[in-house]
Amino acid sequence: MPTSRQRDGHPSPAAVSAVALRKSYGDKTVLDGIDLRIPAGSVFALLGPNGAGKTTTIKILSTLITADDGQAQVAGHNLTTEPQAARAAIGVTGQFSAVDGLITGEENMLLMADLHHLPKAEGRRITTELLQRFDLTEAAKKPASTYSGGMKRRLDLAMTLVGSPRIIFLDEPTTGLDPRSRHTMWQIIRQLVSDGATVLLTTQYLDEADELADRIAVLNNGRIAAEGTPDQLKRLIPGGHIRLRFTHPTTHHNAATALPDATSNNDALTLQIPSDGSQRQLRTILDQLDTAGIEADELTVHTPDLDDVFFALTTTTNTTTNNTTPIPHQPQENAR
CATH class of the missing domain: 3.30.70.100 (Alpha-Beta Plaits)
Structure with a gap:
């Protein structure tokens, strides 16, 4: 697993940063002033119950929606003043597949290459490479509607990578997948980070965050209840x-x-x-x-695990986030 420190021991620069992000829909506050700092070349996971604000955070940072207040930078670009430059550096795989089931896997990839305005030859080269990388070559000529859930998710992520993004947002990338497909997706995410990408993922699977993430933030009722490495979060909870x-x-x-x-x-x-x-x-x-x-x-x-952390720090009401103490943002070596 890559670490969030450079070889000389100094912290890596932030690939994504946010200060006091807020977002409301009517009288419902979805994000209530969250701060984030995601070092380049790391995996950062957002945990939280449904409605905690995970997907809203992804949508803001990927420029799909705007925040009501606060500031954010992605790849060094201010999302308010330089949204186009930020978009050029990111890739997004949402909760719901962007795959078109009426066309083949290869055609989905070539369509994405056209959307990125790639020359035909380059688009075909990248499509061939990514289909091989994601073990989809044999199914490339088949309609995507015939793919299994795991194959569709791999194709979805392959389409995200057509533009060679440096920062990848994955919103619950393994939801609904069987254990073997989940582990395949984990291997792909690890390889992306080994190749230099930065990954921000949301997940409902606590073992997934424990397995992949250098740092984790626990969202509850629109606020960050705690943030740190998996081991730091586990030490917050008594009971060992x-x-x-x-x-x-x-x-x-x-x-x-x-x-x-x-x-x-x-x-x-x-x-x-x-x-x-x-x-x-x-x-x-x-x-x-x-x-x-x-x-x-x-x-x-x-020793307490992330299940213990999750249940201790999250609730279904707006009553408990003020009683938690966030761990300061201190990028450091993965202790696992």
């Missing part, structure tokens, strides 16, 4: 613990004496110790048991 299980009651009792901070379950013969998941703390606990001459029959470590 080490669980020890014993076979004999006497050993369990002696371990509880040696570990006074542990919560004991006498029926299950287990001890549970609050933990931040660090190697240092685990070593300390094992040293305490070793000093007491005690050996656990089973040891498991539980």
Whole structure:
């Protein structure tokens, strides 16, 4: 996975930045002053429940709609004063496929090349290369309506890449795909970033964000409830613990004496110790048991995952976003 730092250790420049973006429809506030900074050459994920403002953010940053207030830059271009220049640098794959099912996959690609005003020969060359890259060559002459969901999504993304965008917006790119197709799409996204692209994706799949993203912002009720690397977000949520299980009651009792901070379950013969998941703390606990001459029959470590983060930071009402503390924008090495 690429990191958001350059080789000399300095932060990468921002491919996308936004300050105090706001958007309302009538009396409904969809975005309530969000800030974003997405380093070049990274994957940035927006998480949030339906209606949190994810798609609206994508639409604003891709110049499909305008914000009511705030400022945004994409590829160094101000969206208000230089929208055309920004559009030339971006590609967008929306929630709903742009594929025309009445024509073939190849014809969809060539149509996109024409829309980008590419010379015929160049358009055919790029079409051939992208169809090969996305494993669509055999199906190229078939109507797109005959494609599976995964094939249509790959074709949709291939069409997005015809103009060689440096910044790619993916709005829920794997929704409705089977697990194999999802993993194929993940591999494609990783390769895009390895080739130098910047990706902003929205997703309902928490494992997808954990797998792909260098940084994640959690949107709730139009505000960013928290932002950081996946590991930083997980550390926001309490509940991590080490669980020890014993076979004999006497050993369990002696371990509880040696570990006074542990919560004991006498029926299950287990001890549970609050933990931040660090190697240092685990070593300390094992040293305490070793000093007491005690050996656990089973040891498991539980750390909060993005599901825990999501449920802790999002709600279906407008009542909780003010109680969260965003992590400062600090582009850094991916800790995973």
